[in-house]
Amino acid sequence: MTTTTVEGLVPRMREICGAANVITDPLELRTYECDGLTAHRSVPALVVLPATAEQVAAVVTACARAGVPFVARGSGTGLSGGALPHRDGVLVVMSRMRKILEIDPVSRRAVVEPGATNLSVSKAAAPFGLFYAPDPSSQVICSVGGNVAENSGGAHCLKNGFTVHHVTGLEIVTPAGELTWLGDGTGVTTGYDLLGAFTGSEGTLGIVTKIVVKLMPLPETVHTLLAAYATTSDGGRAVSDIIGAGILPAAIEMMDALSIEAAEAAVHCNYPPGAGAVLIVELDGPTSEVETELATVRALCEAAGATEIRAADDPAERALIWAGRKSAFAAVGRISPAFIVQDGVVPRTSLGAVLARIASLSEQAGVRVANVFHAGDGNLHPLVLYDDASPEQTVAAEELSGAILDTCLEHGGSITGEHGVGVDKSRYMPKMFSADDLDTMQLVRCAFDPASLCNPGKIFPTPRLCGEVPGHRRAPHPAVAAGLAEIF
């Protein structure tokens, strides 16, 4: 490895990507200083916008040879600082690679470039009666490559699973700059499931350049119910009863009074006035199944003490119900100068206890918390509201956020359900995992990126020094000796 400064790479990057696609102007570089988590900022030394997989490979090769760190960025909507640039490194922006390369409606597969937006895949599939299931709230702008990096979920992942369940092949550029495929393109793996391990690795194991995704048939029928409750614990009882009845809805979402107030102010979603909580339950599938389930769900919602139930049977009504939920993060901006979004997960059965604990922590700290959550899978998104003009409030809000994650872990949960660890939550990793657990994860990191140049400083609080591989081989297998195969 030679050591070149990042400035020294500029001529080579211009050769690879074209001069117009290499950004060195300090003002322009600043526009890339953060992703969706604006609390962390770092201006990259250089930004490149490659247009092909080969260009990405050449960019990474140049970085690897020079010992310069690099970070990939999709649409920059991530909420954990996973795409936070390295100030002495190259930011590889994937937004020019946004083509839907192929749709095979009979195989129900699409091949897309990483910069393609999540929603553009479903739009391209719609004429065939198909859709791409993972649906993060940012799906209008977030990129499929970013979804792969974060293993993104969305409101409907309760039933349909996460990105990792819908990706059947990946072309990646390894941190050494080599183009390779992971998986055989069908989703059935031979040997270690690198496809699965790569998905959700937050850009630390390489850069995705092509993605094969599953498409699903559009559901025959969709019904959305909105049930209003006096308290979140009443709503939580409905959730438990629905799951207990053996029904797996497409989505179960809940909002508390404060987040309803914010959503109402922002999008006038006209939720039942005075509700302490609203529950949104969406059922989809074959008509005959959904009709049966709908009757059960409605009865269970009533039995749990719903003060009002609304049903949306057409897309316009459904959109109105979802508008409040999907706008929630942005909406709290109207009722608070600043806020922190958390992403902790708890076992569904602990929701009531955890919400009560959050309420008491919030009261003690004198910091308001609006709760919006994927109730079906126990993924909380507490929005910690504070005034960033006040240093005391800022500290209190950060402490409260940490205490909320501690509570999630005490209940056997996770520090992040879908936003990723990034830079934001790496300090909490030792609370969830032992030193040995983290060391084991970093063995994977060392296998892919021994020089630690690919999105360094993310996920792990303390980087592991990879060192040399102390491997020694035994006598070769006959097929190896015959040059037929490589065996281990």
Place this chain on the structure above:
Amino acid sequence: MDTERALVPHIRDALTVACPATRDGVPSDAVAGVVPALVGSPASTAEAAALLAAAAAHDLAVVPRGAGLGLGWGLPPTRCDLVVDLQRMDQVIEHAAGDLVARVQAGTTIGHLASVLAQAGQQLALDAPAHATVGGVVATGTAGPRRFRYGAPRDLLIGLTAVRADGVVAHSGGKVVKNVAGYDIGKLFSGSQGTLGVITEATFRLHPLPVAVAYVTAEFGAAQRAGATAAVGAAAGSALVPSAVELDWPGGSSRPLRVGVLLEGTTAGVADRAKRMSELLAAAGGSPMVAVSPTAPPRWGQLPSSSMVIRATFWVGKLSGVLDAMVAASADAGVRPAVSGPAGAGVLYACLDPRTEDDAAARFVQGLRERLTPGSAATGPRGSVVMLAAPAEVLAAVDAYGPVPGAALMRAVKDRFDPGYRMFPGRLAGGS
């Protein structure tokens, strides 16, 4: 073979201190013909860790074993000093019914787990033999017909505890379904066949047991391959949400084909969907005999007892070409495979008669691989042909795996996890 070395008394003593239930290997412990010097049966993750640490200290080659069902599938170990038998670790540690999650020890059988979960009306939505262990199922990536809807073990696994080759205990994931904290080591161990470490505990997401099930079958005449192909495509692409879409073609080209679809749901819903699925299959062409039954048709999800199993994966839109390739490769090699599997999920197994000549089996595998040549450099791979099970001589002569995408990275992972190449040495291959 280094087995002699393991019999040195102080090595056996060290292993027995680590794990009291350690004994000499006997012929019935043989792994693909290789008899281990010792068999250790840890009762806990801690004992397994101590055993692996002792094995590391003495440079022993280790093969993890559950029920042993998958050990004959694949390449034999190049050496085997110690078998780590997980069958004493057979407890369902936690079944959180309200959370649809279960944490189980690796030696728990699928059948025992199913009986525990059924008490709460729940299931692990995997089709695997009742006496297989969950650790074995994860390590081999075993999945049957319902792969179509629920995926493979990797799709249901949400947490893992494993002991590394050096004896270090590692956890990943957790006991919540939605969790993206850290790398997913569970994925890495899925399909690892014991070559990275010993799985000691696994946590799964569960599903409710369906109230009603229906199997819709369509029998096509031997000349109606096109109809069967269309029926698989139509079923797999329908909004009727099948749980499985199987093709069964016993005896190859001159025999009839059966398309089988499993529907799971409510009583009324399943009845309605079965009726509509029947119409869909009948409309695929080829005038099939269509039937609906609450019980599985013969051979459902079962491979013929055979010592040679070849797996082809593909994009389901190419099924017709896959069947053509099966016919042509069979004719060239002079074999008559029974072809069956979750075709709707892009998987078929070709099973050869155990008496098939070695070179005929090799020709069949190669012929299939050449004809399917899925994908290109531009599109990437679109499938694979892998010889999963065969006598050791055949596996040694054939490139059992063919080109494996990412093989260099797999090797790099192996180098890091097991630098001494002591975990099931020789088992896994990455084509060059």
